[in-house]
Amino acid sequence: MDLQKRLDEAARAHGVPGAAVAVWTRGELVEAATGVVNANTGVETTPDSVFQVGSTTKVWTAALVMQLVEEGLVELDRPVKDYLPEFAVADGSESAITVRHLLTHTGGFDGDLFEDTGRGDDCLDKYLAYLTGAGHVHPVGELFSYCNAGFAVLGALVARLRGKTWEQAMREHLLDPLGATHAALLPEEAVLYRAAAGHIGPDNAVYTKGELPRSNAPAGSTMYAAPRELVRFGRMFTAGGTAEDGTRLLSAETVAAMRTPQVEVPGVSGMLGDRWGLGFELFDWGGEVFGHDGGTPGQSTFWRVVPGADFVIAISCNGGAFFGLINDLVLPVIRECTGLAVPESPVPAEQPARVDTAPYVGRYAGPMIAYEVAAADGGLDVTLIPSELMRTMGAEGKTTRFVHYAGDSFIAAEVEDGMYETATFVMGDGKAAYLHNSRALPRA
The missing domain is CATH 2.40.128 (Lipocalin)
Known part of the structure; x- marks a missing residue:
């Protein structure tokens, strides 16, 4: 598998300034990188480069919550308000919203609320206070609707029950036990690495509007990682909850629960999961496949785990046509390495049916x-x-x-x-x- 040549060609074809990919297959790690992390500086992308992984962070937050469940500190079907008494939303439905609802995006309140509550360690507490104005979308538990705000609440739950910040809990309970060395949770940590800048628009202009709010960090606003660290995380799940050195992070039962379907996702999946587990996107690809994608302004991440083939892939890029990169490079690699009949992305019919609109x-x-x-x-x-x-x-x-x-x-x-x-x-x-x-x- 000439991963480097294929990445170079696909990135060039789709106007991607820089990208890095890591693949675990047949018992070894294969990596490649191409382009630059920042078009203004010309710094070369390497496999060590860290990218904003966006909502892929949500699975890390879900794992932190499930550790609390294993310790008996949290019950999935108890109201979030039992753990965070100040949690409330505008329609008064908070007493019905459980931890499971937040993990499965079925809480029913507005999800895209990116209020900046400051850089202090109390930012999640302030975010909870802000959420009292969160609007109603659907009755609790009735429908899947992607909810960033729900994962910010889960981050607040982790911080409250651990007695430390979400970032400290991430370091102590996931990143360090995993042996992750190229990951950052705050901008001042990211500058210690070869960090990618986002590029937006048809000209791939460097995104200069600053970092997203720390209050949304548990949902994916501030985490950076090299693709190999996402592969490392994925391998923990294929190993039933243990890190490479044998350290147990989750029980096999918890790993199985996280991969069990909880809710259907309406409509045509495309790149989105067909169902959702406890934090995971789940895909109908002719065999068990799970993962999560992520995006921040000008940066995108794709992460898939195929436990039956002991296969994990993660790719991040910093601009250009990311879905073209996935279609031309990533999906063919998954097919070749796993034998799965990964479906093509949906396309319109040559003669679409006319319907009553x-x-x-x-x-x-x-x-x-x-x-x-x-x-x-x-x-x-x-x-x-x-x-x-x-x-x-x-x-x-x-x-x-x-x-x-x-x-x-x-x-x-x-x-x-x-x-x-x-x-x-x-x-x-x-x-x-x-x-x-x-x-x-x-x-x-």
Whole structure:
């Protein structure tokens, strides 16, 4: 497997400034890196380079929570409020929201709340106070809707019960026992490594708006890691909860529980899991596959574990068409090394069916983004309206033509950044109640 040549070619084809990949297969670690970590400085990317891993952090936070469960300090089906009495949301449903609901993104409240509550060690406590205004999305437990805020709450739970910061708990209970050497949890730690900068927009301009809030660190705002550290973490799960040196971090029963499906994800999966476990995305690829992806402004991470083949892969890049990189490099490598029939990413039919679009037309909105959906020649014109914060992260308003894919799912007519975007409508009372594309955005 000429990983280096394939990475170089794929990165060049998709305008990726820099990327690093690590693969555990056939009992050995194979690594490659290409390009630069920062287009302004020209510093070369190496396998030691650390990238922001974004929401991949959520599985690390989930593991910290499950350690507390093993110790008898937390019960999955008890209300979060039992452990964090100040936890509350605007609709008063907090007494029904359990730890399991947060781990499975079924808590029902607004998830994309990136309030900056400062750099102090009390940032998660302040974030809990801010969440009292979190809006209602769906009844508790009724639907999967990706929720960053829920993992910030789980981070606060870990910090409270450990009597230390989330970052300290991560170091003492996961990173150090694993033997991870190239990982950072705060910007001042990241500068000690060859750290990647994000690149955004068609010109791959270096992202200069600063770090995301520390209050969202347990959900993925500040963690950096070299791909090999994600591989190391994944191997802990294939080994039933033990690190490379035999240190036990989780019981085999806990590892199995985290990989057990808890909730279906509506619609066409694309790169998203078909189901969710306790922190993990779970994929229907003809054999057990789990993992999690992540993204911050201009940086993206893809991480998959195939326990039956003793295979783990992690790749991070700092701009360009990341999904093109995945389709051209990563998915073929998974197929070759595991024998799994990894499905191709969804594409529109040559002649999409014309359907009655009236039930889908309307406006759907969340705190970070809104969509205006209009009928258009048997399909839909979907107009993205990003919030001001999303604009600072490189998002731009645009209108995309969607055509029918299957059921209540639609797919973009044109490819963008290496993939066709999909959108699914969750129905209720004869018309769509939500537009779902990992988040459930209620009809306004």
